[in-house]
Amino acid sequence: QRVPAFVAVDLGATSGRVMLGVVHGEPRRVELVETGRFPHEPVPVPRAGGEAADLRWDVLALWRGILAGLREAGREAAARGAVVQGIGVDSWAVDYGLLDADGVLLGAPRSYRDPRILGAAERVYAGIPAADQYAVNGLQHLPFTTVFQLAAGAHEAGWGTARSLLLVPDLITCWLTGRKVAEVTNASTTGLLDARARRWSREMLVRLGEEVPGLAGLEDLLPDLVEPGTVVGPLLPALAEQSGLGPVPVVAVASHDTASAVAAVPLVPGAAYISSGTWSLVGLELDAPVLSEASRTANFTNELGLDGTVRYLRNVMGLWVLDECVREWRRSGEDVDLGELLAAAAGEPGGRCVVDVDADVFLAPGDMPARFREAARAAGQEVPASRAALVRAVLDSLAAAYARVVRTAGELAGVDVTAVHVVGGGVRNELLCRLTAEATGLPVVTGAVEAAALGNVLVQARAVGVLGEPRSVGLAELREVVVASSDPSTYAPSSVPAGK
Numbered sequence: 001q002r003v004p005a006f007v008a009v010d011l012g013a014t015s016g017r018v019m020l021g022v023v024h025g026e027p028r029r030v031e032l033v034e035t036g037r038f039p040h041e042p043v044p045v046p047r048a049g050g051e052a053a054d055l056r057w058d059v060l061a062l063w064r065g066i067l068a069g070l071r072e073a074g075r076e077a078a079a080r081g082a083v084v085q086g087i088g089v090d091s092w093a094v095d096y097g098l099l100d101a102d103g104v105l106l107g108a109p110r111s112y113r114d115p116r117i118l119g120a121a122e123r124v125y126a127g128i129p130a131a132d133q134y135a136v137n138g139l140q141h142l143p144f145t146t147v148f149q150l151a152a153g154a155h156e157a158g159w160g161t162a163r164s165l166l167l168v169p170d171l172i173t174c175w176l177t178g179r180k181v182a183e184v185t186n187a188s189t190t191g192l193l194d195a196r197a198r199r200w201s202r203e204m205l206v207r208l209g210e211e212v213p214g215l216a217g218l219e220d221l222l223p224d225l226v227e228p229g230t231v232v233g234p235l236l237p238a239l240a241e242q243s244g245l246g247p248v249p250v251v252a253v254a255s256h257d258t259a260s261a262v263a264a265v266p267l268v269p270g271a272a273y274i275s276s277g278t279w280s281l282v283g284l285e286l287d288a289p290v291l292s293e294a295s296r297t298a299n300f301t302n303e304l305g306l307d308g309t310v311r312y313l314r315n316v317m318g319l320w321v322l323d324e325c326v327r328e329w330r331r332s333g334e335d336v337d338l339g340e341l342l343a344a345a346a347g348e349p350g351g352r353c354v355v356d357v358d359a360d361v362f363l364a365p366g367d368m369p370a371r372f373r374e375a376a377r378a379a380g381q382e383v384p385a386s387r388a389a390l391v392r393a394v395l396d397s398l399a400a401a402y403a404r405v406v407r408t409a410g411e412l413a414g415v416d417v418t419a420v421h422v423v424g425g426g427v428r429n430e431l432l433c434r435l436t437a438e439a440t441g442l443p444v445v446t447g448a449v450e451a452a453a454l455g456n457v458l459v460q461a462r463a464v465g466v467l468g469e470p471r472s473v474g475l476a477e478l479r480e481v482v483v484a485s486s487d488p489s490t491y492a493p494s495s496v497p498a499g500k
């Protein structure tokens with residue numbers, strides 16, 4: 001019998017990946033093999049007149065990368081004697097494309113870092129107070145949540161002819177199958193969902209229609225919601241042939257990358273997680289949303305997760321800050337080695353400069369070292385004089401933010417947090433893991449670097465019955481596969497914080 005395998009398309013905000021997940025033996029374990037990786041960054045597109053530039057996603061380059069990755073996955077599976085039984089797509093949240101009546105994409109989707117969002121949230125809050133929105137959608141304030149992007153974009157060309165709105169992974173799934181759905185974990189990042197009911201919120205949509213110019217017809221653009229694990233359809237015939245994969249089922253996975261990543265964290269009661277990549281998503285997994293006023297003012301979000309779970313977390317600006325610094329230094333033509341910089345940063349004294357990395361000033365691309373130094377100066381901190389000192393300050397600031405969020409999440413949700421699991425690219429950053437253990441005073445356990453791809457594969461494997469009768473395989477069973485597939489290490493806190 002041939003070994004089952006699944007293709008995970010995992011699109012991050014700085015790179016896209018196509019991974020083949022081969023499901024081995026007893027106990028079940030997933031081996032991930034990379035069959036495609038392509039850089040992916042928002043592209044500034046100037047306007048006629050030259051004043052402002054729009055930040056757009058190059059979705060066609062993504063699509064080309066995905067198709068090449070699928071072909072390679074087919075070859076890789078054949079070489080390993082594996083048979084591909086599914087494809088699933090996850091990506092960064094909140095961004096969307098609009099389709100016209102013929103199902104044609106209307107222009108390159110905007111990036112959530114596009115400056116048009118500035119001020120849009122405040123305009124929406126003026127019509128629908130933040131507290132009213134939180135009571136329904138449970139989302140932290142982020143200036144780029146889909147609803148605010150829509151408010152900023154409703155006057156743009158294309159809006160009038162739009163007949164459907166698809167979030168990025170649903171758009172790719174539509175291109176793979178011809179079918180339009182809205183997968184619920186990612187839909188929960190739009191601000192348009194009722195976090196308790198896991199349905200589009202009629203109340204919110206009606207009020208938006210009344211309060212925000214241009215949004216009256218929004219409800220008609222939204223596809224039907226599906227839960228992760230739903231088979232959307234077979235791969236379209238032309239693609240099935242080109243890729244050599246045949247008419248395999250395309251499965252709606254937990255299509256928000258963070259939802260897929262958290263599904264692949266071996267959480268036990270008391271464990272917090274950090275999904276550490278471009279963003280750091282820091283929080284807890286809960287059974288029900290926390291919609292209290294205290295939670296809202298602490299800016300915690302209730303995004304929806306796999307199998308009825310809630311991701312109770314805050315966005316921390318993440319490795320974006322570090323990566324943007326490195327990009328800026330490389331722009332000047334220098335050969336900057338991140339490994340060397342991190343080693344030097346480890347040798348710097350810690351705690352000299354800690355800034356609030358979540359400030360909106362860090363959101364946009366562009367000269368990050370200058371912006372970080374300016375923030376340090378404004379906060380009365382020691383301004384880092386060298387690159388090593390600056391990298392150390394960025395990591396100290398991230399670790400301090402993680403510690404704050406973990407502590408507050410525990411308090412607000414009534415959970416005694418005893419460990420922190422880290423997954424994603426940040427697992428490779430040993431200094432950051434060590435500083436996180438020190439700042440939180442908790443053991444830090446590292447998991448899968450490609451956690452989102454792993455979670456993506458697991459949901460597909462369950463959906464098509466490879467892990468047993470789908471209904472009898474819960475999140476706990478999926479996480480047994482995660483444990484069997486991973487090789488964790490633990491960073492012990494060097495000191496116990498006061499009060500513990």
Ligand code: LRH
Pocket residue numbers: 012013091092093094112256257258277278279281315
């Ligand atoms: C991480 C992520 C995060 C969102 C952001 C837009 O990739 O999906 O969960 O807040 O991108």
